[in-house]
Amino acid sequence: MRIEATGLGKRFQREWIFRGLTYIFEPGSATAILGPNGSGKSTLLNTISGQLLASEGALTYEHAGRPVAVEDVPQVLAYCAPYLEVIEELTLTELLQFHTRFKPLRPGCSPGRLIELMYLEKSRHKLVRDFSSGMKQRLKLALALYADSPLLLLDEPTTNLDRAGVAWYREHVHATAPGRLVLVSSNVPEEYDFCSQQLSITDFGAQAAR
Structure with missing residues (x-):
């Protein structure tokens, strides 16, 4: 998966969250999107995912040498963020059976194996x-x-995790990141220290946008 941002900007009413962002996210790379709380990291991820429309500039997507329309991005995307909810009225087994009908797991991984x-x-x-x-x-x-998706977006992935949970995250992100385009929004080194690239959102934030 390859994503190219050209002159990308997002604003709410008159306030620019970021502006003038030009960057290429290369296939198989892992990029940490850095910045303090409230700097626009989540807004950038939501814009890249297609959940928010950019106010200016362009995003182009390519997978396996073919262009991907923005409306098709959810088909190649796996996303984890504290503000994304799961269906709490189902049991764990029911949830996994339902979820994997729409978002298959990686080859060799079943709902039962994921529970383990x-x-x-x-x-x-x-x-x-x-x-x-x-x-x-x-x-x-x-x-x-463990979704069979070439694009993985992680927003503050260790939120609500204790030390054992953080260790679990680090083990499994190392196991599943290779070969995918991974973007991690964070200001906690433990969450992104495996990333080979870093992008500071403050370079394109409110001050830069004026």
Whole structure:
């Protein structure tokens, strides 16, 4: 997956969140999008994912040498963020069976195997609404990390995780990142220190946009 941003900008009413961002995210690379809280990291990820429309500039997508229309990006995208919800009225097993109908898992990984990887065997028949915040975050991470998707977006991936959860994230992001285009929005080195590229959103933030 290759994404090219050209003169990209996003504003809400009169306030520019970022502006003039030109950058190429190369296939198989991992890029950390850095900046303090409120600097626009999540807005950039949401714009790249197609959930938000850019106010100016352009985004072009390419996969396996072919262009991808913005409306088709969700088909090649796996996304984990604290503000994205899962269906809490289902049990873990029911949720995985439902989710994987629309977003298949990587070859060789089944819903049952994913439960094992998350160390949630004893909770397979438990309603997701009864999970702790850390369990829900591990679930959201697993669905993204083990999705059969060439584009992986991670926004503050260790939110709500304890030390064991952070170690779990680091183990599994290292296992699943190779060969994908990975973007990590963060200001915590533990979340992005595997990334070979860094992009500071503050270089294109409110001050730069004036």
